[in-house]
Amino acid sequence: MKQREAIATLSELSLERDSALPLYLQLSRAIEAKIEGGHFGPGQMLPSETALCRHLSVSRITVRQAFEDLLTRGLIDRRQGKGTFVARPLIRTGLTGADRLFDTLFAQKHAPSSRLLTFGLQHPPADIAPFFDCPPDDQLLRLDRLYLLNDRPVGIAIGWLRAEVAAISREDAASHSTAYLIERMFGQPIKKSEVSIRAASAGRETAQHLKINERAPVLVLHRRRLLQDGRTADVVRSYMNADSYEFSIDNVLDLDGHPSLTLVAA
Structure with missing residues (x-):
């Protein structure tokens, strides 16, 4: 048929x-x-x-x-x-795209969009707080987004930002990247990004958001960005549908001709 x-x-x-x-x-x-x-x-x-x-x-x-x-x-x-x-629409990205997923998404041609799922101060979990040197009672800004292409969910980002960013309105947060929010709030550019990528099963919560099976493969992007003064600006875990995200790496060299990318296998 x-x-x-x-x-x-x-x-x-x-x-x-x-x-x-x-x-x-x-x-x-x-x-x-x-x-x-x-x-x-x-x-x-x-x-x-x-x-x-x-x-x-x-x-x-x-x-x-x-x-x-x-x-x-x-x-x-x-x-x-x-x-x-x-083929289903893909988010195609390289090193810069993995660092700025929001901007990469809206560079796509397949009707990209995003939804702000969570925006508010919360106590961070035990594995997040050390990145910010948080005392036990401190709060961080929880900012979660759902990414879509052609109205099809392709990824979800669970983000923790410095509490100061909560002063920005929810409307601004919904329409701008976290990098923009951070640089606007602190008046300084992001100095450094640390990104790791691994494969995992979706799990119940991610599967519900992405409308996939709990055992379906996803790519997990863990990103930490630092301000010029060395403080952690944000920590984000993004879960990308494996059939909707393509990551490519060119032969990246620094100014002295040495590799500027380090791959670590765990």
């Missing part, structure tokens, strides 16, 4: 045999237009190579080249033994 529906979506498609544009590129662009136009939604199955060959009277090589073009550009996914599917 799914294959018949997918073929029906392309029923009016015709390829120009005498065009200067290769057949595989015509097919690739036609499928891309259907994806961009919403005819094929994220996660939806595409017609099989065999079905497209039969429907369009083209060779398997033509269809395979079209799929390879779409795959290279991140528009489709291939799942062994299951078929070819429209």
Whole structure:
């Protein structure tokens, strides 16, 4: 049934045999237009190579080249033994993006948005307080956000900031990154960021927010940022849906030509 529906979506498609544009590129662009136009939604199955060959009277090589073009550009996914599917929107980021997730999200093209879930002073848990040198009775600002692409939850950030940032309104917090809030409140730029990334199972609370199975894999980004005066500005744990977040690392060198990134395996 799914294959018949997918073929029906392309029923009016015709390829120009005498065009200067290769057949595989015509097919690739036609499928891309259907994806961009919403005819094929994220996660939806595409017609099989065999079905497209039969429907369009083209060779398997033509269809395979079209799929390879779409795959290279991140528009489709291939799942062994299951078929070819429209790729879900990804947050693609490098080192800077992992440090400033809010800004990275809103650089995406897939209708990015965020929701402020929590904003208020709370007593920090035992594993957070030492980062801020908090006495037992001190409070920090708890700031949690849900990140979405095309209204689909893709990540949640659980953040703890210095209590002074609570003076900023909830409205400002909802519409600006934590980096902006910190730099505005303290009048100094963030000096240093420490980011670690690991894989884990979602767990009940994260799964409920991201609408995934509790055992589904997520990427956990732990970030600590420091002010110019050496004080901790914030500590954030972000839980990103593993099929919606892509992290890439270039060969990063410092001014002296030495590696400026250290990877630690635990």
